[in-house]
Amino acid sequence: RYKTCAKAQPGSLGHEEQDAKTFASWGIDYLKYDNCNNGDTKPLQRYPDMSKALMQAGRPIFFNLCEWGDMHPARWGAAYGNSWRTTNDIEDTWDSMTSMADQNEVWAEYARPGGWNDPDMLEVGNGGMTNDEYIVHFSIWAISKAPLIIGCDVRHMSQDTYDILANKEVIAVNQDPLGVQGKKVRMEGSSEIWAAPLTGYRTAVLLLNRHAKDEAQITAHWDDIGLPAGTAVDARDLWLHKTLDTKFTDKMSFNVTPHAARMFVLTPLKSQMD
Incomplete structure (x- = not known):
């Protein structure tokens, strides 16, 4: 009945337990549970249902709550998932990227190991910003302890893009065990x-x-x-x-x-x- 954001595949709403077990059987490590076509169900109903299903699926799966920051999930997301979107969708522009960074920074005190603020995926390598701007993008996401989810086609990335995304020293800041958001x-x-x-x-x-x-x-x-x-x-x-x-x-x-x-x-x- 419900569809994914692409409106082509069936969504998980009402089939959380079945889908969680399927994801686990496929060896899935990370689930982004999006907000499209949600049948007007409330996030605080929808996300706990999938969270419970994942915990009973027999495999640890990182659970990203993606309700676009609408209900301020930093306040409640840690009870149900491992990260939560604090913003609407990012675009591959300087203005969008810095806006995401600003909106995400407000919720810094809520981040800690096991529960992270997510200002959306990385646009590094998609062509809409300069190399210096992508360095800013990656640096802010790293110091913000944001999930570093690559958003470009890794099969066709340039050396400049690779050098940014593979910077081990910057990644080490992101992965520091203290887990305090900048x-x-x-x-x-x-x-x-x-x-x-x-x-x-x-x-x-x-x-x-x-x-x-x-x-x-x-x-x-x-x-x-x-x-x-x-x-x-x-x-x-x-x-x-x-x-x-x-x-x-x-x-x-x-x-x-x-x-x-x-x-x-x-x-x-x-x-x-x-």
């Missing part, structure tokens, strides 16, 4: 600083220039990003893949080109940790 800690004009604590007393920092034409000097102060005053750190540049020669204390400042970002992991010097 937040905007300072905004000045078109400049933003995002930060997130990591395991090992480290801190992930993203310096983002949202201006379309002008370069910006962006300074991250330790009191904004949660480091104690006087802390000296090593700075690892995650896109240049190198540890900078400079040891930074109390602040770090960089020029960032338009619609671009610099991303770092800061590690307190060992002498201070003893």
Whole structure:
């Protein structure tokens, strides 16, 4: 009776138990349960039904609740699934991508291991943004601990696209076991600083220039990003893949080109940790 979003295949509504067991028998690891053609059923009825069916299916399946953020699922999604869409559908444009990031950031305090805010899939490689803009996209999703779901055709990706999607250092920030979603800690004009604590007393920092034409000097102060005053750190540049020669204390400042970002992991010097 009900159809999937493509309106071609049968949907799971009313057949949750049957479909969950079928998915498990197929070896499915991840289920995105979308909001199309829902027969006007409420999310808080529909998603618990599928959640219960999946838990009884005999296989661990990651459950993504995709009701487009309508009923603020960050408030209740963790009881039923592993991630929840906080936004409507993303488009392959700078304005759409940054809007998704902004909407998702509001719910940061609700994210934790086992339950994540999802600002929708990655558009990296689909051609609508510049390489620098895709680096911004991937960096924000990573520091936001968002699910990194590739949205391009992996059979035909360019080397630039591969280099972004396969950046192990940025992925490591996303997968850090502490599981704290990054937040905007300072905004000045078109400049933003995002930060997130990591395991090992480290801190992930993203310096983002949202201006379309002008370069910006962006300074991250330790009191904004949660480091104690006087802390000296090593700075690892995650896109240049190198540890900078400079040891930074109390602040770090960089020029960032338009619609671009610099991303770092800061590690307190060992002498201070003893």
